[in-house]
Amino acid sequence: xxxxxxxxxxxxxxxxxxxxxxxxxxxxxxxxxxxxxxxxxxxxxxxxxxxxxxxxxxxxxxxxxxxxxxxxxxxxxxxxxxxxxxxxxxxxxxxxxxxxxxxxxxxxxxxxxxxxxxxxxxxxxxxxxxxxxxxxxxxxxxxxxxxxxxxxxxxxxxxxxxxxxxxxxxxxxxxxxxxxxxxxxxxxxxxxxxxxxxxxxxxxxxxxxxxxxxxxxxxxxxxxxxxxxxxxxxxxxxxxxxxxxxxxxxxxxxxxxxxxxxxxxxxxxxxxxxxxxxxxxxxxxxxxxxxxxxxxxxxxxxxxxxxxxxxxxxxxxxxxxxxxxxxxxxxxxxxxxxxxx
Amino acid sequence: xxxxxxxxxxxxxxxxxxxxxxxxxxxxxxxxxxxxxxxxxxxxxxxxxxxxxxxxxxxxxxxxxxxxxxxxxxxxxxxxxxxxxxxxxxxxxxxxxxxxxxxxxxxxxxxxxxxxxxxxxxxxxxxxxxxxxxxxxxxxxxxxxxxxxxxxxxxxxxxxxxxxxxxxxxxxxxxxxxxxxxxxxxxxxxxxxxxxxxxxxxxxxxxxxxxxxxxxxxxxxxxxxxxxxxxxxxxxxxxxxxxxxxxxxxxxxxxxxxxxxxxxxxxxxxxxxxxxxxxxxxxxxxxxxxxxxxxxxxxxxxxxxxxxxxxxxxxxxxxxxxxxxxxxxxxxxxxxxxxxx
Numbered sequence: 013x014x015x016x017x018x019x020x021x022x023x024x025x026x027x028x029x030x031x032x033x034x035x036x037x038x039x040x041x042x043x044x045x046x047x048x049x050x051x052x053x054x055x056x057x058x059x060x061x062x063x064x065x066x067x068x069x070x071x072x073x074x075x076x077x078x079x080x081x082x083x084x085x086x087x088x089x090x091x092x093x094x095x096x097x098x099x100x101x102x103x104x105x106x107x108x109x110x111x112x113x114x115x116x117x118x119x120x121x122x123x124x125x126x127x128x129x130x131x132x133x134x135x136x137x138x139x140x141x142x143x144x145x146x147x148x149x150x151x152x153x154x155x156x157x158x159x160x161x162x163x164x165x166x167x168x169x170x171x172x173x174x175x176x177x178x179x180x181x182x183x184x185x186x187x188x189x190x191x192x193x194x195x196x197x198x199x200x201x202x203x204x205x206x207x208x209x210x211x212x213x214x215x216x217x218x219x220x221x222x223x224x225x226x227x228x229x230x231x232x233x234x235x236x237x238x239x240x241x242x243x244x245x246x247x248x249x250x251x252x253x254x255x256x257x258x259x260x261x262x263x264x265x266x267x268x269x270x271x272x273x274x275x276x277x278x279x280x281x282x283x284x285x286x287x288x289x290x291x292x293x294x295x296x297x298x299x300x301x302x303x304x305x306x307x308x309x310x311x312x313x314x315x316x317x318x319x320x321x322x323x324x325x326x327x328x329x330x331x332x333x334x335x336x337x338x339x340x341x342x343x344x345x346x347x348x349x350x351x352x353x
Numbered sequence: 354x355x356x357x358x359x360x361x362x363x364x365x366x367x368x369x370x371x372x373x374x375x376x377x378x379x380x381x382x383x384x385x386x387x388x389x390x391x392x393x394x395x396x397x398x399x400x401x402x403x404x405x406x407x408x409x410x411x412x413x414x415x416x417x418x419x420x421x422x423x424x425x426x427x428x429x430x431x432x433x434x435x436x437x438x439x440x441x442x443x444x445x446x447x448x449x450x451x452x453x454x455x456x457x458x459x460x461x462x463x464x465x466x467x468x469x470x471x472x473x474x475x476x477x478x479x480x481x482x483x484x485x486x487x488x489x490x491x492x493x494x495x496x497x498x499x500x501x502x503x504x505x506x507x508x509x510x511x512x513x514x515x516x517x518x519x520x521x522x523x524x525x526x527x528x529x530x531x532x533x534x535x536x537x538x539x540x541x542x543x544x545x546x547x548x549x550x551x552x553x554x555x556x557x558x559x560x561x562x563x564x565x566x567x568x569x570x571x572x573x574x575x576x577x578x579x580x581x582x583x584x585x586x587x588x589x590x591x592x593x594x595x596x597x598x599x600x601x602x603x604x605x606x607x608x609x610x611x612x613x614x615x616x617x618x619x620x621x622x623x624x625x626x627x628x629x630x631x632x633x634x635x636x637x638x639x640x641x642x643x644x645x646x647x648x649x650x651x652x653x654x655x656x657x658x659x660x661x662x663x664x665x666x667x668x669x670x671x672x673x674x675x676x677x678x679x680x681x682x683x684x685x686x687x688x689x690x691x692x693x694x
Binding site for chain 2: 058075083084085086089090092093096097100103105106107108109110124128149152153238267268270271274293294296297298299
């Protein structure tokens with residue numbers, strides 16, 4: 013059985029499509045008897061309203077787009093969950109497209125979302141994104157865009173972020189307070205603002221504690237993976253046998269570090285302390301459990317959606333508004349991979 | 354600047370909307386000069402074709418729906434990745450909706466997707482789903498549906514699965530081959546077919562090895578969580594101090610088991626061997642690393658999409674077709690939480 017159309021209902025009942033449509037929506041100018049007949053038939057034939065047609069009239073699709081760098085990723089999964097939970101409450105649908113950290117794919121996905129006429133777009137930049145023309149063009153078309161996590165100051169739009177520099181400062185400072193003096197940093201790629209900020213937070217903590225910053229204590233990830241943490245851990249021990257602390261850009265990398273140090277029978281935290289960033293699920297489960305910075309993924313997702321909806325409404329009502337940057341709090345989670353103070 | 358419409362282009366150029374539309378699509382009956390003028394203006398004004406209008410004519414939305422029980426979940430993340438990677442190649446969009454393991458929410462999401470006129474739907478059943486009328490109604494409306502992972506034999510549609518019974522048999526058999534004789538099973542809830550099948554595979558391995566099946570060696574999860582594994586591990590040791598093997602329904606639960614056994618200073622695998630199911634990322638990173646069954650999430654996602662597209666095409670061409678059940682292979686991954694044979 014194919015889907016029943018409004019027109020078929022109208023034909024069967026000998027009514028106009030307009031009358032049928034109004035009856036289904038309980039318009040006051042349709043008689044109760046007509047409403048009853050229409051609704052009975054609609055139910056009998058399993059009629060489902062044509063959502064696209066509704067969208068045509070309101071000029072809204074009640075659909076938003078979400079571009080994320082990586083789908084299989086604890087932090088981004090939480091952001092997705094936060095966005096779709098909020099979207100559901102307002103009956104918005106979310107189209108999720110991955111950029112796989114590729115600049116080219118990010119551009120393609122953005123154009124696809126625009127061509128599908130989503131009401132707004134939420135995105136986190138790919139690691140390989142080096143210019144922002146594609147995003148600024150979308151904003152110029154008056155389509156609201158919200159950036160989160162991996163943002164650029166060169167895009168003029170609202171942003172939902174954490175204070176990466178402060179959080180990384182706190183992480184590094186915790187290592188120093190627990191007695192670490194030779195601290196390596198496994199950083200993210202050179203482009204993303206959050207990887208720059210976490211590096212600067214690390215550097216600031218060293219400076220304020222009169223520990224000399226040495227560039228050969230910094231290792232740069234390309235993919236920000238478990239494998240890179242695993243490999244850099246071995247390299248760090250080789251380059252600096254007296255290392256006593258490692259601050260990794262994310263828990264995934266830190267988990268690779270812990271796995272390798274365990275294999276090398278290096279005691280954590282007695283010989284080397286390890287701190288991560290983001291509080292992934294696995295950080296509770298590894299041995300030793302990982303001290304880290306909690307990054308509120310669910311709340312970031314929820315804030316992205318509510319900010320986007322605000323801007324969609326402003327735009328609909330032709331209200332001027334200012335872009336907002338919302339900074340959500342992080343916190344230090346002390347577990348067993350660092351020493352007690 | 355608001356989005357430019359086809360009509361605005363037509364008005365500016367003094368052409369009909371039909372001519373502008375044809376020019377943009379390179380129809381042979383439009384002169385090269387007209388095509389040039391139209392395309393130049395379209396580019397200048399950043400014109401983006403109205404996708405919804407195209408959909409209206411072809412009666413397709415080039416959008417599919419995906420309902421999954423839990424978003425923050427390693428296995429489902431991989432399935433999502435597989436689906437959207439394939440969808441992207443054919444320019445399909447994927448709307449992802451969570452059921453949060455709730456029967457009511459699953460019904461609501463399914464209706465939402467139907468009302469949005471998606472071309473087809475891929476779904477894995479919620480743990481709390483107890484009847485299948487809502488899905489059979491969608492299938493009766495001639496909308497292709499593919500079930501994966503958590504399926505029901507009572508829904509007549511194509512399915513992408515693994516042989517859960519055989520895989521669980523292999524997992525339990527591996528424990529027995531490495532010397533375990535008293536093996537507990539932490540199973541999933543009573544409804545989902547995959548949790549029933551994994552339990553039956555466990556039972557069959559015991560039977561074939563002449564190990565008595567005892568119902569008080571089986572513990573039933575409600576949420577299939579890390580916390581449940583953590584709590585059941587303590588309960589199992591209390592109930593059966595001589596236990597020597599634990600087979601957990603997923604790696605998440607097994608990880609909870611390992612964390613608790615480590616806390617209790619019970620040696621894995623010398624005293625108690627642990628085997629999981631699914632091969633989550635964290636299984637490599639915990640100590641000891643977890644022996645498990647590899648469940649091919651990415652391939653399941655890819656197969657779901659390709660089967661769905663086949664059925665969408667069949668339906669479009671009014672071709673009759675039979676539902677297919679595709680069973681993908683699993684494999685045993687031996688790590689350090691089980692003894693060597």
